[in-house]
Amino acid sequence: MLYRMTFTEAELAYLDSQPLGRLATQQPDGTLQVNPVGFAWNADTGTIDIGGFSMSRSRKYRNVAHNGRAALVVDDLWSTDPWRVRCLDIRGTAEAVPDPGTGGSGGSDPAVIRLRPTRVIGMAIEDPDVPPHEIRANARDV
Amino acid sequence: MLYRMTFTEAELAYLDSQPLGRLATQQPDGTLQVNPVGFAWNADTGTIDIGGFSMSRSRKYRNVAHNGRAALVVDDLWSTDPWRVRCLDIRGTAEAVPDPGTGGSGGSDPAVIRLRPTRVIGMAIEDPDVPPHEIRANARDV
Numbered sequence: 612m613l614y615r616m617t618f619t620e621a622e623l624a625y626l627d628s629q630p631l632g633r634l635a636t637q638q639p640d641g642t643l644q645v646n647p648v649g650f651a652w653n654a655d656t657g658t659i660d661i662g663g664f665s666m667s668r669s670r671k672y673r674n675v676a677h678n679g680r681a682a683l684v685v686d687d688l689w690s691t692d693p694w695r696v697r698c699l700d701i702r703g704t705a706e707a708v709p710d711p712g713t714g715g716s717g718g719s720d721p722a723v724i725r726l727r728p729t730r731v732i733g734m735a736i737e738d739p740d741v742p743p744h745e746i747r748a749n750a751r752d753v
Numbered sequence: 754m755l756y757r758m759t760f761t762e763a764e765l766a767y768l769d770s771q772p773l774g775r776l777a778t779q780q781p782d783g784t785l786q787v788n789p790v791g792f793a794w795n796a797d798t799g800t801i802d803i804g805g806f807s808m809s810r811s812r813k814y815r816n817v818a819h820n821g822r823a824a825l826v827v828d829d830l831w832s833t834d835p836w837r838v839r840c841l842d843i844r845g846t847a848e849a850v851p852d853p854g855t856g857g858s859g860g861s862d863p864a865v866i867r868l869r870p871t872r873v874i875g876m877a878i879e880d881p882d883v884p885p886h887e888i889r890a891n892a893r894d895v
Contacts, residue, residue, distance in 0.1 A: 630830055631838065635777035635785040643777040645787060645826035647838050684787035688772055696773065696789050 617657055617728055617753045621737045622699055625685070626652050626659075632685040634661060634724070636674035636705075646671050648724075650683065659683060659701065659726040660711065667722035672707050675724050681705035683726055689739045697739050700732040728753050759799055759870055759895045763879045764841055767827070768794050768801075774827040776803060776866070778816035778847075788813050790866075792825065801825060801843065801868040802853065809864035814849050817866050823847035825868055831881045839881050842874040870895050 618626065632650045637643055648671075653660045661683075666672050675681055686698040706725045733749040735741060760768065774792045779785055790813075795802045803825075808814050817823055828840040848867045875891040877883060 630833070631828070633775040633787050633826055633828075635787045635824070637779070637785060641822065642844055643779060643785070643822050643824040644842065644844055645775050645777045645824050646842065647826060647828040647840055680783065680785050682777070682785040682787050684775055684789060686773070686775075686789040691772070698789055700786065700788065702784055702786055 618652070618699075618731065619733070619737065619749075622731075622733055623652060625697070625699060625736050626650075629685050629687060632659075632661075632683045634671060634726075635682045636671045637678055637680045638670070638674055639677050644671065644674070648683075650685075653725075656725065657727065659728065661724040661726065662720075662722065664720065666720050666724070667707075667709060668720075672722060672724060675705045676707035679704050679706065681724060681726050689735065693743050695735065695739065695743060697736055698732075698734040699736055700734075701726065701728050701730075703727045703729040760794070760841075760873065761875070761879065761891075764873075764875055765794060767839070767841060767878050768792075771827050771829060774801075774803075774825045776813060776868075777824045778813045779820055779822045780812070780816050781819050786813065786816070790825075792827075795867075798867065799869065801870065803866040803868065804862075804864070806862065808862050808866070809849075809851060810862075814864060814866060817847045818849035821846050821848065823866060823868050831877065835885050837877060837881065837885060839878055840874075840876040841878055842876075843868065843870050844873075845869045845871040 634648045650661045683701045689695040689697045710721045776790045790803045792803045825843045831837045831839045852863045
């Protein structure tokens, strides 16, 4: 319950509806990378948990273990005419967790990247049919 | 012609088929962010050009102007059973270009982020129907 207010009800429903997010991490040499990932909101920890096949051996996992930097965007193209992208931009701090004790992603590798949101910016999530030029970002520290 | 080999023919067709990519940039304080973006391969410059409404005033544009760091992923969920994500992971160096002289994205703001690929990793682009466990990354420096 402590973390219930990180996301609005509409944002939680949106997160649940989208099969992929895109995770940015940073390599030790400074290079950025972005990868499509499966993810789930973890209400117990107030984090977004990102698992996957061979997660603990992945470069993104090692990046997070190295510097704790990550950001996730969950978005979709709601309409093309007018051009309308719904978007939930999530920034925060991340931790590489070898075994979260919850079975992780269900695969043989339980490791997850655990992203703790510190800033959330929602666009057109509450009402995707607002006219494009009336869309206001729902941005806040969480 | 100089840049023709940055991407394979299949990769160029894939880039052309996808309406959105996701761009990672880094804020001056080190925070990562990811944003959905429209993009186009620019064969004249050998770069991926990213424009958009109010680009020059956007945080991502200012991030790139500050440190030149960016990465783009273009991906889609090709099938859910088996789970299959096609993906083109593009890393490189980026430049904030106020006026590329080509009309930019066609909007009132001609500014673009220009990403010059230095490393490309393609997954399941050449043949999305390869069985999941036989997919091999097509990774190379370009």
